[in-house]
Amino acid sequence: MNYLKKSNKNNLFKLKKVVLFFIIFSFHYSSSQLSNDNTILTPEISKLQLGGKHIEASGSIYDRLQLFSNQTNNKNIVIDSINKYYNYVLKYEKNKEKLNSFHEKLQAFSQQTIPLDTVKLINSYLLHASYLVKSRNYQKALIIVDEGISTWEKYYKKPTAIYAKLNTGKGLILYNLRLEGESFEQYEYAAKIYESLDKVNSLDLWDLYTGLAISYDRYGFYEKGLFYFKKAEASLVTDEAKKELKELVKNGFSELDGMILANLTGFIRVYKNLNNEDAITSYLTKIDNYIIGKKLSLKSKYQASAGYSYAGLHYFNNKKDYEKALLFFKKALQIVPKKEFKTQADYYNLNIIRANIGLNDANKMIKSLNSFLKERPKLPRQLKAFAYQSKALLNIKNNLIPNAIQDIQLTINYFSKSKKELTILNDSSVVNYSPTKKINDISYIVEIADALNDLENKNDSVIIASNNLYKIALKQFKESYSKNFYSLKLETIYDKIIKGILITDEFRSSNISNLNELLSTIINDKSSFLWHNFLINRKSDFLKVPDSLIAKEKLLRQKLLIYQTKEFENNYAPEKYSALKTEIKEELQSILNTINNEYATHRFFDDNSFSLFDFRKQLNDKDVVIYYQVLDNYLFCFGITKSTIEVFPISNFSSIEELVLDFTKDAGNLNSSIVELRKKGKNLYNSLQLDKFRNFDKLTIVPDKILHYLPFELLIEDDKYLIENKKINYTTALPFMQYNLKSNNSSKRDNILLFASTYDNFQEPLPQLAIRKGDYNLPGALDEINFIKKITNGTVFSGNKASKENFISNSKDGNVLHLAMHAFLNNKNSELSYFAFSDNIKDNKLFLSELYGLNLNAKLAVLSACNTGVGNIKSGKGIVSLNRAFIYAGVPTTVSSLWSVPDQTSKDIIINFYKNLNNGQLSSDALREAKLNYLNTTLDSELKHPYYWATFIQHGKDVSLNFKSKFSIWKWGLVLIALSLILFIYFRKKGKKSLN
Secondary structure (H helix, E strand, O other): OHHHHHHHHOOOOOOOOOHHHHHHHOOOOHHHHOOOOOOOOHHHHHHHHHOOOHHHHHHHHHHHHHHHHHHOOOHHHHHHHHHHHHHHHHHHOOOHHHHHHHHHHHHHHHHHOOOOOHHHHHHHHHHHHHHHHHOOOHHHHHHHHHHHHHHHHHHOOOOOHHHHHHHHHHHHHHHHOOOHHHHHHHHHHHHHHHHHOOOOOHHHHHHHHHHHHHHHHHOOOHHHHHHHHHHHHHHOOOHHHHHHHHHHHHOOOOOHHHHHHHHHHHHHHHHHHOOOHHHHHHHHHHHHHHHOOOOOOHHHHHHHHHHHHHHHHHHHHHOOOHHHHHHHHHHHHHHOOOOOOHHHHHHHHHHHHHHHHHHOOHHHHHHHHHHHHHHOOOOOHHHHHHHHHHHHHHHHHOOOHHHHHHHHHHHHHHHOOOOOOOOOOOOHHHHHOOOOOOHHHHHHHHHHHHHHHOOOOOOHHHHHHHHHHHHHHHHHHHHHOOOOOOOHHHHHHHHHHHHHHHHHHHHOOOOOOOHHHHHHHHHHHHHHHHHHHHHHHHOHHHHOOOHHHHHHHHHHHHHHHHHHHHHHHOOOOHHHHHHHHHHHHHHHHHHHHHHHHHHOOHHHHHHOOOOHHHHHHOOOOOEEEEEEEEEOOEEEEEEEOOOOEEEEEEEEHHHHHHHHHHHHHHHOOOOOOHHHHHHHHHHHHHHOOHHHHOOOOEEEEEOOHHHHHOOHHHOEEOOEEHHHHOEEEEOOOOHHHHOOOOOOOOOOOOOEEEEEOOOOOOOOOHHHOOOOEOOOOOHHHHHHHHHHHHHHOOEEEEHHHOOHHHHHHHHHHOOEEEEEOEEEOOOOOHHHOEEEOOOOOOOOEEEHHHHOOOOOOOOEEEEEOOOOOOEEEEOOOEEEEHHHHHHHOOOOEEEEEOOOOEHHHHHHHHHHHHHHHHOOOOHHHHHHHHHHHHHHHOOOHHHHOHHHHOOEEEEEOOOOOOOOOOOOHHHHHHHHHHHHHHHHHHHHHHHHHHHO
């Protein structure tokens, strides 16, 4: 919880566990161990120290150092003396001007050492940055720490401990500047530096790992949190660490118990979020056993209490077992040192009251909360917000709305950084709310808004208050998290907020949200992961990403694939391979971050940013984009046209999901009844609000979740398939519809690469089959590519030439990539789905995860294989499918399949698709006409089942292709003129000869 962090933040005596606030204050400087002391300070200062006059002693140190520095030219001695007393002065000197001068003096002396002592200089930057962080002057701290890093990089090549400390410090500063994503990357970079050193200070490394673990856990990346807690635990048990810690303990170091307990508590913290009760019980037992008979330090007691508190939160939030929750909250309160950790004790007391709310009369608990607030008038603002939030929820539960509104106002006033008075029934409260950067605060705000929104009888006050609370929560969310990826926790919070705004907007008569702005936010947030990676892969040549970096990325993807495959073969033994996989993923992410930060600049992304306003201007009057979005298990439909944006709340998504699954199962089953399928198609047409768009000619569908599996062409409008009435296209993300293919030279013929595999050693297990139906050697696929070659003059790879190696080495040169082969869908792990190239070569499987590492320049990929458009749905990433992997790799438009492909009819439809393309039709029109042609020309009614013709759909922007030679008419004219001239000269000469 954030309250645990606040307690640590306000007291330097507290444990280094919350490393994000203290990590650079706990460093052990080698320079401070120097014993050079010519200032003759020790006797007088010792007297002051013994007399308890610490502030006077620190002042005396400062004054004497100033005096001494003016009397000597030996700056090295002065620096050594400053370093010797640095921590003492920092702890007791209260005069900020003196302290700042102290640091500036140290920095100035360090620059004047002759010869220049670079270690002392870099150390002075580190100390100065540490002080500035303590003073919360983060902007200046960033400048100073960057100077330290630049100085180190100027003089050193091989990593050192102080370089790791500087980068760790920068991670902390970035965090405090609300650049959380960047701070994670910086911490991980520091970790890589530490891990490359021959000798590492185990305390520094433990601090760093613990900080990373807490950061990732807080933002919902629980597996990564576990990974770093395990690394922190392991960092203390190496032979070198044991030796180092033993020496420290001998010299009076008393925090080893606290560090061990912090690790045990950290595991409980993560397992609470993973709802793993067995693991929580196991680590609680370890804490119980560890503290028996030990005389614990204050920090150790604090850590043990935090472990019990996390266990209490598990039973309170996950299990609703208020008796057990109460037991652990009381145990936490019993062990925490209340005098030294007042804020934490108050937090535990509040949780005790909340647990009692679940067990006792609510009115009685409101009195308890009132008494608690009265007895503690100097509570930190955030704890007051927490208390009033609990009161507000109780009053809403008792339908005491006026009382609840008062408590809500106090809640948001205490959550807000600004002290400006906010009134929740006034829309200005959203504008004036000053958000913190604490992600957990959002959940408390949303919890109140949800409670109001769930009331059966809502008056205007309830609707306005809940609407404004959701908007405040959105503002807080944007402030709290700026990175372009989401965990399940973040996505869940975000979806609740947007859903809440849309639902409450519906009941408000005024001040409805700007739909263009709100939808733009949704589109950019939901599509950023795929869009950014598409841009980087598409523009890799333009960005001049080094070949060595790309090669390393591909090697890591291959390694990751090996472990993923082993994990799958061993029935998902996570313990065996999870650590190895996480290590590789960390290194892979580091490379992607380098590409993103050093080569794909902010300007690059800004130039390619998506604007919904500009996009709408490009639409024709009869075009509509139907954007489906599932938010907190509620389906919304946005209709985007040239002139308007409308939103239609549909229903609980679970009911729609059942309809879609039932429909798609029948569509891909040739034994299902066409009559029944059409009935279900009509029902889905109405359920998905498509009747609202009856007057439009072209529909662009942006599906979400299970809707990715639905061929909208098969839905029934006016007793016809929708494909018969409308032009239909799909896109995974709207930015692809605006993407400009200007990098392709339109004056040249489009080059198509055609791959058709043959299989002589086919041995795949039947449960994994997702093949083109028919003979395993796919004669239809071979006919298909041979015909396409005739009309496109494409390059064919068939038989043994249709190899994975040939695809990887040639695919970057194709404007169109066509794969006619078997594909295998892994329903448990989509990243292990693959295309099966000709199997005479052992390495013939191109896995989805390998596709991610390719940099493709094609306009279009036609995946004439089975199930290439379906896969797993993942938080923050959308659908993970073979089709989407091509988009990720840089292909803006794809044609993929939704179920197993019948070989012969697929061949007919795909050939007609290329004929239409060659005649100048846009890609979506070409595919539509190919399907309609099949329906209109097939005489056998059984072969008109959608199974045979409706599997292929297009995702992305319409493209036009030209497979004809650009040797145009005027060029032919010139050739004819030239030939005529040659013939004229020839016959003229011949005529002259005959006359002679």
